[in-house]
Amino acid sequence: MTQPFTDDSHPAEPYPGARPGHCFAHLDGAGWPVTPDPTAVSGWRVGPGGSDLDDWLAGHGEPPLAGRMPVLAYGSNANPAKVTWLREELGLTGPAVVLRARCEGLAAVWAAGLRKTDGQRPATLAAAPGVEEEHAVWFATAEQLRVLDRCEGRGLRYQLVRVRTGRVTLFNGAVVDSVLAYTGAGWRRMPLLVNGRPVRCADVDQRGAHRLAGRPADTDGLDVTPVHGDPTPDDWPDRLFAYGTLQPGLAAWPLVEPFVIGDPEPAALPGALHDTGLGYPALRPAGGPAVPGHLLRLANPEDALPVLDEYEGDEYARVRVALPDGQVCWTYVWRSEVGDMPRLDGGWVEDHR
Incomplete structure (x- = not known):
């Protein structure tokens, strides 16, 4: 697939929204598939004609992959329409680069509290030995990361950390060790335990999740290092x-x-x-x-x-x-x-x- 797609092909509702089954670069309400290519300087090609992803980004006046930070997107941030919302509501600028990834030992699970904005139950990240899920890694610029901080309520609802649990592998075989991620900062974003166990988002949809009853877990089981201040692309x-x-x-x-x-x-x-x-x-x-x-x-x-x-x-x-x-x-x-x-x-x- 080399043709661009639009947001309406991947609706944002209900949370966490629909995700493309491929890596993509997103700008101004449209997305272009991104594919691995070891002959490209960036390692990836994008859109019609198969431009090197770094060249495509430079054409929009934006930093290459080396100037971006990998952030695990396990909830709505992998949804193209959510990216447009971030642009319209929080001032996100520049292309978003979202690369699909296989996550081992990690799972998106339903959080204990509901969102105040719409009453839907959000996802949170938890350790999940033996579990494999497919999510995405958003390669964010420093400016885009500040927007994500605001969206996720960094320090209030979620904390920004480096995750050392499990294994995150991009579609080109690259292992993103110590990936950045937003994990629960208070009881409302701790995993919801039902009959003593967290509930994976892959097993229960939003309608079912809204009806769940249980208690917040004491921990998400993750081995993490909190990030203080602003990380930089050179960190990893x-x-x-x-x-x-x-x-x-x-x-x-x-x-x-x-x-x-x-x-x-x-x-x-x-x-x-x-x-x-x-x-x-x-x-x-x-x-x-x-x-x-x-x-x-x-x-x-x-x-x-x-x-x-x-x-x-x-x-x-x-x-x-x-x-x-x-x-x-x-x-x-x-x-x-x-x-x-x-x-x-x-x-x-x-x-x-």
Whole structure:
């Protein structure tokens, strides 16, 4: 499906509303399907013609995926009509990027209290061992996250946290560890226990949920870290895939070494590596053979990444990529076409400098 869809194809009522069965980008009452593509710099393509998602976002004057934060959307925030409501009522701006995800060990369950606005029962998030559900991850800009904070009543109805329970996997295989999410902040948004158990939204619709009677749970069972202040896109992930001069023992290793904790781990990333002839290689997204390199864990990405961005310069774009095992890490890809640059099938070594 490459044609845009409109909000009326996914009504918002009853809560939590209808969801597209695919990833989408949404703007001005219309949505475009988004599909994974390892040959795109962003890893995704959108809309008619299959534009790179980052190029599509840039065309609207908005930040790329690397400038956005992953927020789990397990309730109405995955509904396109709700996105339009956020625009009209709370001033949401720019395209919304909503990528479908498989959630293991997590479930959307009905909350103990009803919404004051319309009397419907909202969803809340809870640990659910052995359960698998499909939800979405909204890749939000800093401005969009502030709108979501207002919508969710951050600090009153819901708290913004990083969730360490379960596993959230995007359709391209990327595992979003420590995903941001809004979880219950008071008894009204704690899971409703009926006969001692929470009730999954997947098992009971809104009409049935409104009639439920029970008591609020003491806990949602989640392992979370509350977020204080405003998170930034550089917070996640805390890993870097180095394939050129930033690798241990090579020319730029002293630049990154002070930010690295633990031992570098050999790793490989699908792509194509080329010799620029300038003393450093060019990585371009591609399927097929993997580019060898090292996985580095950063003690504080917010400190390290600006330094590395300056070193890499405008020739490279910093993007999030998924290793074959699903680990997400930062890396730097060559912005331009490689033309007739020689291919480096064995990886980058000092002799090429």
